[in-house]
Amino acid sequence: MYKRILLLKSLKKTAFLTFYIFLIAAASSAQTENVFTNEVKNIVTKYDSIWDSNKETIVFTGSSSVRLWKKLEHEFPNHQIVNSGFGGSQASDLLLFIDDLILSYNPKKVFIYEGDNDLWSKKRPADVLDTTEEIIRRIKANDPTTQVILISAKPSISRWKIRGKYKRLNRKMERFTIEDTQLYYVDVWTPMMNKRKLKTDIFIEDGLHMNQKGYDIWYDAMKDLVNQQ
Template identity: 25%
Template sequence: MNRNILVRALLVVLVLFLGTSGWIIDREVGRTFSDDPLVWEPEIAAFERVDRESPPPRDAILFVGSSSIRFWDDLAKDMAPMNVIRRGFGGAKLSDLIHFTDRIILPYSPRAIVIHAGGNELTDAPGNRRRTPEKAFADFQSLIALIREELPDVPIYYLALRPSSLPDARDRLLQRVREDCEAQPDLHYLDAGAGLALADGSPNPRLIRWDFIHLNREGYEAWAPPVRERLLGDLGPGPLHPAP
């Protein structure tokens, strides 16, 4: 093939790729900043379709929350021998989890629930209607109360937000959540973020993906061990079902 033609073809492919990627990123950012939980309906419906086709095991540990759970591709391996169900989606907020509780939390009859959400509410990016830490905490309380109506005795763990570029808002929310966990039976605060931060408390860029937001595989390898150690110590390995 003529070299000039090849170069032009590669440039066209690159432009198409960048244009498509930009559209996808813009769409995902728009959904993350939306106040309407129904923007996540396709993801929730996909979970339900998977559940019908391949029912997950009972008595597993349910991990539910935002994209940090969604991108945890090796969660089952990282938590072995405990069986887990992974239900993370998009830029989920605590208010989104409230809306979809009856579809992605209650149906699984989990032996424990791990929640990781609350960071997207605090983001001060342009276009986001930022919540205060107090509003995010109120949503956390509402979510716990909703779960407790149907699952009064199931241990619930709040997996603390990772080190952030907005430490003040993050710390205010986490302080309220920690105090609430200390005051309630079977509600636990799980902070596994120490290995993800630099000496000054800021996120370690070596553990972050190209998007400067989410953990890369090395980041998950640092995050997973304290989570596994805590859950295994508290709950034991559990039933020996195959992980979904």
């Protein structure tokens, strides 16, 4: 009888913990949605009026380094570019909003910049890559012919102290893309460096985001992949 009571208590405790974990996960998901929902809606509204479904589309998405690339669409005038970058996002946020920010445009190519904020939030490079793999899986399930280009984490003044993590993530992403001919890796880390020293004149005052000099480097690094048939 005593053992039965202990068993019932144990089962109740397990059920309570399971329910509690579920509530935390649900609250976390809802919080993420609340943070980015309005921004995502604004992106969707913007392109609802200008996106042509009859034209091939190239999507650039990810965190604020993409969002703040103001001249992106003008720098590739021969292509229909959708800039669905949303500031402060992590790979898990992009996965959450993948339908609105990527899949709804049936893109021929997708350039992704995530990982910067993830690592700064103390996520491991391996965790970032796991989430990125799921994003790619969803893109490929939508259209196996879509090319996916992973943009390396960039160096920056404000986050220089964790440069080792950024370099580890970049190595992991580069190795990962070698295994699939439809995956590509763009190295923006190297051209933003002057050998071992960071080029400091390519950033705005916050030491994190880039000025036009920085985006000129990105343009040079990506133009061949954008124009490649």
